[in-house]
Amino acid sequence: MELMIKKLNHVGGVYIEPFAGGAGIAMGLLEKDLVKDVVINDLDKGIYSFWRAALLETDRFLEEIMNVPLTMDEWRRQRNICFNENRKYSFELGFSTLYMNRTNRSGIIKGGVIGGKSQRGNWKLDARFNREALAERIEKIAKRRAHIHLYNKDIGSFIESYLPKYAHDGLIYFDPPYFDKGKQLYLNFFNYDDHVRIEKMIREKVKCDWIITYDDVPEIMHIYDGYNLKRYDLNYSVSEKRKASEIVIFKTAQMIPSKEEMDGMRICLNLR
Ligand SMILES: C[S@@+](CC[C@H](N)C(=O)[O-])C[C@H]1O[C@@H](n2cnc3c(N)ncnc32)[C@H](O)[C@@H]1O
Incomplete structure (x- = not known):
């Protein structure tokens, strides 16, 4: 993500995770001062409560x-x-x-x-x-709390009503629940129609730069047919130790990092 922030001129801007979970990337970017503000949203009350309690009831x-x-x-x-x-x-x-x-x-x-x-x-x-x-x-x-904007909204209402406030100079990373494993992993899960709904909302409502990652399954390939889509391999540790691939979808072809750009930042990812 550091590479994307630099490549797309979002240094000092806003980084947004509408499906934030542990928001590891967002906090890393903030700590490195690569972005000024992060916006994190998650529908799950447990995750939201974690962030709110940690940020506002820190002691x-x-x-x-x-x-x-x-x-x-x-x-x-x-x-x-x-x-x-x-x-x-x-x-x-x-x-x-x-x-x-x-x-x-x-x-x-x-x-x-x-x-x-x-x-x-x-x-x-x-x-x-x-x-x-x-x-x-x-x-x-928690020391950076003034630069962390926390929401507990369903993705639809987040995109519609809250995202516009930040999106003018923002980079968004959508990491929705996996298509296949979402049900086992998260308390809130999506069905096929929900994934279709997300694609439609992003296409119609999100104007700034965005990236989406998904598990590599035919249904997602179908929903995102015609998009700028790449695969990469990854080592799953969650339930089984096997090599699996994921899909990353870029809003525009210009956003896709080149091999040279990745080598320059020592990123070992076989985008293909
Ligand atoms: C793949 S996880 C994100 C993982 C995250 N990137 C991380 O590093 O921990 C998907 C997240 O989406 C949240 N979620 C599920 N349904 C949602 C919805 N309708 N609106 C917003 N967030 C939702 C889940 O609670 C879960 O935390």
Whole structure:
């Protein structure tokens, strides 16, 4: 994304993730001062609550990170919040989303606990919960809160009503739920018609630069037939260790980075 920001003259501009999730890329760009502002949106109340609590109730959040028990009893309590108290914003829901992300296999809310319920595995549930590192990262991000614009909207209303405020000099990265695996991975999932709806909205309403990534499946190829589309290989670790390819769709052909541009930034991606 760093390459795209530079190539498309968005340095100092706005970077937008309408399906933000953990928003790792957005926060990286902000921390490197490559963009001035980031806009993150996610419909999921857990994810939204995580961001809101971490950004606006930071001290309490950091204290919780340092003191929360890393035990199966606590995991069950946090899981219950995540699954049953997820209709509206709460600090507790935000924290439980982080807790599940750090203690579940591959960080997936619906995944099982690291080490199994009996905790007899080589890795236990605390394996990825490094209190100091987590607290440090959140503290660093929260310092930039004035430049992080957070929304909890369905993609339709986000594109229609909120995006126009930022899109004039923005770069948008759409990372929608996967076509095939979305159902297993996320609390909100899309069916075929929803993916069609997204394409139509982007085509009709989004005027600034954008990129979309998807899993490489015929249905998505069909929906985006005629677009500037490339494939790249990637090593999945989420559920199975196999090589899979993904699709990246660019708004215009000029946006597609050349091999030289990628080599220049040491990006090893076989866009094809
Ligand atoms: C593929 S994930 C994004 C992953 C993200 N790029 C990251 O690095 O963590 C898709 C995200 O879309 C969100 N989502 C699902 N349905 C949505 C909708 N209708 N509107 C907005 N966000 C939605 C999910 O909650 C999920 O976080």
